[in-house]
Amino acid sequence: MKKDWKKYLGPGPLVAAAFIGPGTVTVCTLAGVNFGYDLLWALGLSIITTIVLQEMAARIGLITQRGLAANISNTIQKSGWRIFSISLVLFAIVLGNAAYEAGNISGGALGAEIFINLPVFEIGKLQFNPLNLLIGVMALILLFSGSYVLITRFLTALVILMSLAFVISAFLVRPNFYAIMGGFMPRIQIDHVITVVALIGTTVVPYNLFLHSGLVAKKWQKLDDLKYVRMDTLIAVILGGLVSMAIVVTGVAGKAFEVNNAVDLAKGLEPLLGGNLAKYFIAFGLFGAGITSAITAPLAASMVITECFGWSSNIKGWAMRCSIGVVLGLGLIFSSLGIRPIQLITLAQLANGILLPLLSGYVIWLVNKKALMKGLENSIKLNLLSGIIWLITLLLGILSILKVFGLI
Structure with missing residues (x-):
């Protein structure tokens, strides 16, 4: 019985750790501050979308015993289309993850910074924050x-503590629970578009599709394990989505109209808990969100790099460690350019929302290849659902681009 119980513990906590990052804290707080409960429906849609896409990516990993990037590389035969696809994946995941x-x-x-106040050093246009280096x-x-066992246990513990906060x-x-329920009635206005795309982007993290499929292949090997894969995915995504909704609710209760730092994020708790206690609650949650996502982002990017080039994805191998070092190093450099952290976080989430239709399209295509899926390809109903989800993400991506360029 104990052995069966352990089979249900897979990479789900890493998936949750990836999308409950500073972007989630920031975007969900801003959604609550600016629009109240009105966009909770977007988070509900995000949860459904994430479950569907992550299950398909995980199923591909289990059946093929390869990560998503390796399957794209091995399945596409035409050289021109293959080069384009691999280049797109590398550009979107590696550079995107470095910014993320x-x-x-x-x-x-x-x-x-709420717990440790260290001086920030300026060298020309660069700003060196020792805390950035410490987290890196x-x-x-x-x-x-x-x-992977140590990483999973560490992230599981930190995600639980962060979620509780x-x-x-x-x-x-x-x-107001009646008002919360009203927030699940879909409504969208032009002013909502950017935030809706960002909410979807902060939940349905594109690199999670690659990370999940690769880790599932390492954790489970038998087709009978599919039930464990699905349960692990379902629990992780639902719990992560509930945390995102909790952040929106907290943001609604606050008085902050601009979010620049952890003190601003603490405004949501001031009415009841008082500024100091609220500040420490949010500060710990934000730190936990940052460190967990700072671990999963380079891990996912390094798996994509090694799979695209046919190198070993053993986490102890030179290829994985070099790739991890490059992505982490780029992240430290980007974070030292003097750009406001909130700008980095928000732009990363928006980029995720735009990239999602492109990368999810590959997942839907792969999961329907009979030669690849060995009889476990999508059903007609699941294809219909995934098709609707893809069209929604495509529409939102187009609207966000038009909004950025002031065309709507």
């Missing part, structure tokens, strides 16, 4: 440990 990593590190540092080193040490905060501000 900058937001993770900067966001984690914002939370840590912590992530590097854990990743270089070479143990946000969920307890949401209950303590005594929200």
